[in-house]
Amino acid sequence: MAEWSKARDSKSRRPLKGLEGSNPSPTATSHTRMLLVLTLMAVGMLLGFLLRDRRGLLRSVDPSISVAIFLLLFLLGVSVGKNEVIMSHLDTLGVQALVLSVGAVTGSVLAAFIVQKIYFRRDG
């Protein structure tokens, strides 16, 4: 009995090689963390739906989102500023980003054109 409980005690359990245990390891990979992030978002959506009539409670949500975004983008800036490799290639990165955005917008617009002609025809 002592053996059995020990084997299933999450604190004493060693993760199998190549497998994540049901408890995240202290050095959880970035993907495990991102899954937690996505789960939090889903929980938030459910909670938001349930609280949708509590305007007073929800009033601070959007400003808080802005603050969190400002903070995270600031921190991204800090790590970029400290990174000499990125700083010395900022112009190349910018050009590549611009090329990608042209591809993304052009592709989307052409796909939308097809959808419009076939499925939304009467509104031109």
Place this chain on the structure above:
Amino acid sequence: MKNSLIIVGFFVLGIVAGLYQLLPAVFLESDFSMYALYILMFLVGISVGSDKKAWEVLKTVKVKIVLVPLAVVLGTGIGVTLVSFFIDIGLRQSLAVGAGFGYYSLSSIFITRLHGEELGVIALICNICREIGTLLLTPLLARYVCKLAPIAAGGATAMDTTLPIITKFSGKEYAIIAIFSGIVLTVLVPFLVTFILQF
């Protein structure tokens, strides 16, 4: 537009602080920004979930409306794939950047987490360009291509930042399509980016 300027402002401020090492080390712990991201995504969830307009839109739309965000996903994927051969960024990385659909704040943070700062910066610039490009091109797109074109160009931003200009040039009857497409793409961004960078 004002919001993107503020965000770029914070990003540039961060660069200056990083360049001249103005910050105490506490702020640079990666766990600190991870917790901020947890809070951010939880709040984004609440914001989307409590959006009555969003649920109202869902009740009134016809099934064919899902073709619009679908076209944006496929069109972005194909377009990004084609241009990725001309630049120094791999196909998977390019697809992840494209999957920001203009939602630069979230996509750049996610991509930084999953793949590193360099691609995160590209995602930030690329998706800001997408938003600004949509704001500038909407009058031309609506007039010379089709009414859905600005919605597709705007991607995830069609539900908020580019909505006013889309409504103005594509017409009020396109506002619901724009909001719907924008919401679907906004929710898709974190999932798609994580999925693409998984392989």
